[in-house]
Amino acid sequence: MIYMVKLTGQNLIAGIPSSKGKQSYRSINPRTMKRSDIVFTDANREEIDSAFESAEHAFFKVKRGDIPDFLREVSNQILSLGDQLLEIADNETALGVHRLKNERTRTCDQLKKFADFIEDDGYKEIVIDKSYSDINPSKPDIRRMLIPIGPAVVFPASNFPFAFGVCGGDSASAWAAGCPVIVKAHPSHPVTSEIFGHAVNKAIEICEFPRGYFSLIHGKDASVSEELVVHPKAEAIGFTGSQGAGRAIFDLASSRPRPIPVFAEMGSINPIFIYNVKKDTAEQLANSITLGVGQFCTKPGVIFLNKKHIVLIDEVIQILRNIGSGILLNDSIKDNLTSKVLNSSKISSVDIRLGGCPLKDMVSFESTVMVTDMRTYLSNNVLHQEHFGPVALFVICEDGSDFLKIARYLEGQLTATIHVDISDSSCAMDLFNILTRKVGRLIINGVPTGVEVCEAMQHGGPYPATTAPHTTSVGMYAIKRFLRPISFQNVPEVLLPVELR
């Protein structure tokens, strides 16, 4: 393929292509199983050190007031890559050009929204307690604000090559906060990642930003990720991916001599509780289960319903049958899903009513519906685990109090959803209150997929949905992850940050 920008498979260390490492890899087209024509080289320690050195330098040099223009320029550069970007990303992810086009819009909007958001000082939580010292002259003059925390490491997701990719939400929010970002390219889509990398570097050049504000690191080998997490100059980690990988990064960061915060969003089973079925409920559910081949962290994984609504299951199955199978992002997701479904299906009271199989010789999985009863659900832990892919489990319950029992038993979730007759929704009050305790977002009569990028969005939740329940990884408040407060006491104007003068 002739690319719109020259690609080299090298790491981009503060703008400089570099490939000093020994390990290399290529991405694989999940549709054709062909390997990419570009060979990517894992970064070595020297390159990682250099990326952090430059990031530290950039951290001191960057001016917060210049950041909005930089974010907008990154968005411009992404758009100026044209539609070949969609084709390339589709080759690496099989997500389809239509979906990727929407994701590009979202990614650019996200960058521009952060640019707008930080043009108002509100997010800095400025408090000037002058009145405090004015009332009592013996009291000091104390002024507080949020400042950037320092160089951040971002681990993008496989399932959102744009919106949670090199220029995705984690990078956008860290940059917006004033933090240089070192991105570890996802080995599932390194070509896409490198293209984005060049776009960022172009923006850095145009905006005359310090080049260390961004580096792109390749590493198929886990040791590269480990070195990034334990690096003495790293101050925060953003991660989107599986529970296993997220927890490993959290454990490593927490056991550093100097622990640093890990903002890991690790998915969820996103339970749906059905009190009431409407005409379009089956279609709504089927579409949500298979959106992006079920590879959404907000995919509804488990649906609880009363046996009087049992016909809904057949309706969903009918629609899913027509949707059929879908191509997954990569082999490891296929293997993982295959083993999860196999383990679940081994439980005697779990019925596989549709699908349940990977497709031979293809990175593909059938749309799958499993059905069980409440007792089986409560007593089998594997059913509480995310089955990442186009798979849903229906759990048949006896009455409303079963919902409460299950809700109390649930782990932390990104979302929970209740389907209920709005004119009679008070029957769901107890369930609503219990779920409030467990989730980051509570939805009535909708589906959890579709995470709006707005100020009111909370995309997070208690562990194991995330490792940082205080934070969100989508929406404007995502910026707070990369900020920390500082107070200035009796500091003369000449030394004070301008915002506090």
Next chain:
Amino acid sequence: MIYMVKLTGQNLIAGIPSSKGKQSYRSINPRTMKRSDIVFTDANREEIDSAFESAEHAFFKVKRGDIPDFLREVSNQILSLGDQLLEIADNETALGVHRLKNERTRTCDQLKKFADFIEDDGYKEIVIDKSYSDINPSKPDIRRMLIPIGPAVVFPASNFPFAFGVCGGDSASAWAAGCPVIVKAHPSHPVTSEIFGHAVNKAIEICEFPRGYFSLIHGKDASVSEELVVHPKAEAIGFTGSQGAGRAIFDLASSRPRPIPVFAEMGSINPIFIYNVKKDTAEQLANSITLGVGQFCTKPGVIFLNKKHIVLIDEVIQILRNIGSGILLNDSIKDNLTSKVLNSSKISSVDIRLGGCPLKDMVSFESTVMVTDMRTYLSNNVLHQEHFGPVALFVICEDGSDFLKIARYLEGQLTATIHVDISDSSCAMDLFNILTRKVGRLIINGVPTGVEVCEAMQHGGPYPATTAPHTTSVGMYAIKRFLRPISFQNVPEVLLPVELR
């Protein structure tokens, strides 16, 4: 002693005195080395389970609107204990009645300030993105707010029996957030703790609060603390104390199957950099070094100065000589300080210019001044460690660039201070910028002791000052530690929290 309330040495589990455990202990008067007349019993697992069970129940039952009155009633109950409280606390801490009286005022003010603070909904960070769905009808109605995180465990400090005690800042902010609190009484002042415990229970009774909103647990044995930290129903930990204990709690909480946040404030060396000396600088420093017998987490531990200001050291020594020795809080603090000073003094270029010794047969330590040069400081790690007690190290530097070198080398700090001529403070700009990166609070021409309780206060900082640089443990924003965001999507009014309707 005849106490103003009946004391039993029992744990207070949701209002019920209980002593089912096997281990027991007494506190020791550091002035007389006499043991308390009350025997305290470590809680056992059953009691801890019961405290959490009740806390969970209280969490669902408490109404956020009722909390301000509860906090004010706790303050009333503390005051109604009268001045015997000061005497009792002085017996256990030797901090002196005058200091303790001020600390009581601060503790009550703190509770009342949180009561006032939460009467305005601002702290809930409510965002109603109605305009978002109004502009585009296909978009959902999303509303976000902060909600309490759940039962919190509080480990009070030895050095602030009131302000960081049973009803101190951690408890006050967790209660204010809507979180039930399980306090682990500090074994240095269990009598004081029990008295506060009864005051809280009285307030709970008067305000008709769920009794599980507070429990008091005794445990001299480390296993009690461990059980509190790993308990499945614990949602957050507040801790004030040493780096060793704080890190142990952090490590334990991070390695739980379900990790929970630890807000540990672990002290600091609070460096002071001297560009300029004024008439009262020596007195200011000497008082700050020995305030509370040097047992402040903000005690200035290391003072960097140019050799042209070397006479300042003699002036400080002169004043400290008059202050003499002081009684420390307990034996373990004395032992720790003794070994730290011994290790430092073993370094050949470290001069003990004053003091340096524990007093025989007493929990006491001389006011101590150590002096060294920059090279020695940079190459000896023990000199970077907190020496908790009336001890300061002066480091003689060659020129201003030495300050920058040292500042770059420093670990995270609660505070840093610069003494500089205000009319010519731009010489300190580079130092100021480097220190901004490292500290929670930056002070010009003052001393770090004296942490005001106000909205603009940041009492925290990068590790090892705390395990949570995003948060503060003093001031109104301390409440944020015990809150987490949630979004509600298309939720009908009847189910929505009142604030979001």
